[in-house]
Amino acid sequence: MKSNKQKKLGSQKKRPIEKLEKWVNEHPKEADLPAMNITTGKTFTAREVLKELKKEEKTGIATVDKEFLEVKSNIKKWLEEI
Amino acid sequence: MVDILIIRNKCDPATVATNWIGKGLKSHLKSKGYTVTDLNDAQATPANVNYWLNYGNKRTKKVAICFDHGSCGAFYGEKNNAVTPVITKTNAEDLTKELHVYTFACSTSGNSCVGQTAVKKCCYSWLGYTEPVYVILGEYMPLKECIWSYIDAMVAGKTIEQCEAILKQAYKDRFSLHWIFKYNHDRLRLYKKQSGMSIITHNRCPSVDVYIRDNLKDKGKEPSQGSLALSPDIIITLDPVPNPEKKFGDMSKNYGKNEVEIGNDNHIYLRVSNKSNTSSDVHAKVYFAPLTTSCVPSSWEFIGETILKNVPAHGYKVSSKKDVIVWKDVPDPGNIHHFCVIASIAGSGDPHPDTSGIHTGGDYWKFVRDHNNIANLNIRMVNSVPDGLSLTNFRIQGFPSKTICDIELDAKALPAGSSIGIKIRRNMFKKGKTTLKNMYERTSRTSRTNYWFYIKKKGVGIIKNLEIPPGNGYQSTVEVKLSGNAQNDKVYPLRISQKISGKIIGSVTLLIHSLNIKQVQYIAVKSSHLVHKSSCPAVKNLNPENIVPYNSIEDARIDGFDWALDCLNKSFTSKNVSFRLAQKVLRFVNKVGDSKTLCKKVEDTLGIGYYKGGYGKTQKKGISLIRTTANRIIKRRKELGKFTSLQQIDEIPYVGKDTFIDIVNSFK
Numbered sequence: 001m002k003s004n005k006q007k008k009l010g011s012q013k014k015r016p017i018e019k020l021e022k023w024v025n026e027h028p029k030e031a032d033l034p035a036m037n038i039t040t041g042k043t044f045t046a047r048e049v050l051k052e053l054k055k056e057e058k059t060g061i062a063t064v065d066k067e068f069l070e071v072k073s074n075i076k077k078w079l080e081e082i
Numbered sequence: 083m084v085d086i087l088i089i090r091n092k093c094d095p096a097t098v099a100t101n102w103i104g105k106g107l108k109s110h111l112k113s114k115g116y117t118v119t120d121l122n123d124a125q126a127t128p129a130n131v132n133y134w135l136n137y138g139n140k141r142t143k144k145v146a147i148c149f150d151h152g153s154c155g156a157f158y159g160e161k162n163n164a165v166t167p168v169i170t171k172t173n174a175e176d177l178t179k180e181l182h183v184y185t186f187a188c189s190t191s192g193n194s195c196v197g198q199t200a201v202k203k204c205c206y207s208w209l210g211y212t213e214p215v216y217v218i219l220g221e222y223m224p225l226k227e228c229i230w231s232y233i234d235a236m237v238a239g240k241t242i243e244q245c246e247a248i249l250k251q252a253y254k255d256r257f258s259l260h261w262i263f264k265y266n267h268d269r270l271r272l273y274k275k276q277s278g279m280s281i282i283t284h285n286r287c288p289s290v291d292v293y294i295r296d297n298l299k300d301k302g303k304e305p306s307q308g309s310l311a312l313s314p315d316i317i318i319t320l321d322p323v324p325n326p327e328k329k330f331g332d333m334s335k336n337y338g339k340n341e342v343e344i345g346n347d348n349h350i351y352l353r354v355s356n357k358s359n360t361s362s363d364v365h366a367k368v369y370f371a372p373l374t375t376s377c378v379p380s381s382w383e384f385i386g387e388t389i390l391k392n393v394p395a396h397g398y399k400v401s402s403k404k405d406v407i408v409w410k411d412v413p414d415p416g417n418i419h420h421f422c423v424i425a426s427i428a429g430s431g432d433p434h435p436d437t438s439g440i441h442t443g444g445d446y447w448k449f450v451r452d453h454n455n456i457a458n459l460n461i462r463m464v465n466s467v468p469d470g471l472s473l474t475n476f477r478i479q480g481f482p483s484k485t486i487c488d489i490e491l492d493a494k495a496l497p498a499g500s501s502i503g504i505k506i507r508r509n510m511f512k513k514g515k516t517t518l519k520n521m522y523e524r525t526s527r528t529s530r531t532n533y534w535f536y537i538k539k540k541g542v543g544i545i546k547n548l549e550i551p552p553g554n555g556y557q558s559t560v561e562v563k564l565s566g567n568a569q570n571d572k573v574y575p576l577r578i579s580q581k582i583s584g585k586i587i588g589s590v591t592l593l594i595h596s597l598n599i600k601q602v603q604y605i606a607v608k609s610s611h612l613v614h615k616s617s618c619p620a621v622k623n624l625n626p627e628n629i630v631p632y633n634s635i636e637d638a639r640i641d642g643f644d645w646a647l648d649c650l651n652k653s654f655t656s657k658n659v660s661f662r663l664a665q666k667v668l669r670f671v672n673k674v675g676d677s678k679t680l681c682k683k684v685e686d687t688l689g690i691g692y693y694k695g696g697y698g699k700t701q702k703k704g705i706s707l708i709r710t711t712a713n714r715i716i717k718r719r720k721e722l723g724k725f726t727s728l729q730q731i732d733e734i735p736y737v738g739k740d741t742f743i744d745i746v747n748s749f750k
Binding site for chain 2: 030034038043075077078082
């Protein structure tokens with residue numbers, strides 16, 4: 001069972017969606033830059049990914065596009081480092 | 083024939099973006115002295131790539147830079163406006179043999195992919211990515227600069243490992259800008275044939291033998307003969323030289339006195355020679371160490387590096403204005419007032435010597451003798467009038483365990499009647515074991531911690547069997563009182579050697595330049611740290627032991643003497659102030675409580691005479707800094723926390739040059 005201190009620390013940790021939202025607000029130019037996978041040619045912007053994440057949270061319906069899922073996962077890993 | 087080939091097609095949206103990353107690269111590389119072919123857009127065909135890269139014709143000598151599509155099996159170009167493989171697992175051996183390949187493309191560095199295959203065959207290095215990579219559409223400079231960081235490191239002569247580290251760091255520095263920087267960073271992989279390669283040392287050019295001389299007689303033969311500490315090919319100046327190729331172009335001459343001014347930027351020029359039948363680019367690295375009998379690599383600190391392009395066959399090249407190495411803000415070496423400077427060079431097929439096996443001074447000096455790619459400047463030039471006295475601190479090398487050694491002072495070249503002494507720590511002198519040869523103890527100078535030994539008769543004096551406790555060694559001092567019979571404008575060498583079992587393991591050379599007081603332009607006074615015109619009444623009838631003669635005010639400045647107020651009261655900048663005086667001013671200005679005290683310091687020190695001399699007219703009595711100016715200085719100090727250089731005071735808006743000079747002069 002978590003101690004009170006652990007619970008407090010846990011609640012302070014920002015969720016990826018909040019972190020991404022904060023980053024998008026701080027980097028409006030970069031948030032709209034399309035990043036392209038050179039092999040597949042598919043492009044995504046960080047703002048689009050944030051929009052999808054918000055939609056997913058609100059509706060509970062997730063996009064199942066494989067490449068989008070990969071980008072989402074990579075953005076989550078990146079958010080842990082910044 | 084070119085040094086570098088760039089391949090960047092442009093036939094779909096992804097390659098429009100990668101193509102832009104290579105835009106401007108050709109002119110950038112040409113500005114650094116490289117020859118480049120840029121296969122842009124429709125030119126990036128398999129036929130053109132084959133033409134420029136095939137090993138038989140060796141039209142590309144050093145690097146292939148590839149910005150395009152990639153896969154595990156190939157790197158792509160274009161043909162008929164469609165993506166087409168140009169470097170494949172099949173042709174990689176012929177196209178990339180003895181080259182370095184740098185890609186910004188997908189998947190070429192995956193397991194058993196084209197990059198690994200190429201290096202397994204005979205490509206020197208291949209940097210790529212293990213999976214598909216992302217590019218940002220639109221002209222996004224942070225990505226371009228990141229990708230270029232590896233190229234800039236390669237063309238600066240850095241090793242492939244250093245280039246990789248620089249690229250990784252460039253990615254890391256941009257993590258907060260966009261997620262693709264982390265994504266690409268995590269998929270980066272370098273394959274390399276061996277460690278320590280650079281595009282200068284490992285390429286398709288013929289191997290050469292380049293060298294940097296240990297002394298003027300050195301012709302690049304290994305092992306070299308003669309002094310190892312007097313390289314005429316390392317030239318240090320305080321100010322940049324407008325035309326160094328011309329000024330330092332006579333290889334039979336040893337230029338400059340090579341003293342380093344502490345606290346200021348110094349400039350290092352090199353001269354490198356090539357014994358071979360073909361020209362070569364030469365990469366040079368320069369290091370410093372405190373003045374010591376030994377210059378073991380563990381004591382080196384890196385100063386900088388440069389590339390001298392196209393050193394001609396059987397010829398030599400002097401650093402140009404562009405090639406100069408700037409030694410920024412030379413640090414204070416503490417009690418050891420001087421430095422050794424070490425240069426290591428590499429040419430095509432002739433890499434920098436590997437210093438990893440050097441542990442002792444003996445190893446090091448043998449290494450320098452056996453390798454013509456490395457040279458030292460381990461000397462100190464000292465100006466002296468006849469009957470003048472000079473003191474030089476240096477370090478006697480220590481070792482991890484207790485060591486017995488001899489210290490030899492070779493003063494054969496000094497004029498008869500000169501006095502040469504050396505200060506030795508008492509704990510190194512073991513009664514009953516340590517002996518003196520042609521030396522005696524001057525008991526009047528013996529202290530609780532040190533002995534002073536002097537040479538008895540002109541020649542060589544030796545202190546035998548000194549016991550050096552384990553550690554880095556000990557500071558020692560050599561004192562030379564030049565004979566009154568010394569000839570004007572003659573240089574007298576004094577060599578101090580450290581020997582173990584009769585073998586020299588290190589040495590320091592002092593060159594004592596005798597100058598007649600009546601024939602020099604400037605006289606520096608040791609007790610005041612000021613230099614005067616030789617005609618100044620303030621330097622008449624001074625004890626010769628208290629003065630140093632100079633023909634150049636620059637040399638006096640380098641040796642730490644500031645311009646006297648009575649005869650050299652003229653305009654200057656922070657660059658003209660000695661390290662010692664700068665520290666004195668900074669200590670005060672950083673500590674002073676308020677602007678009033680700062681004004682008072684100037685008011686109390688500088689009188690009417692000073693203003694008359696400096697400004698040519700009498701100013702009203704009691705002149706000081708203007709309070710508002712002093713306030714600006716205190717305000718700036720608050721903003722900075724504290725001043726760390728005089729330049730920071732010099733640059734405060736509205737303080738003015740004259741005020742800056744007045745403040746500094748108050749501390750002379």
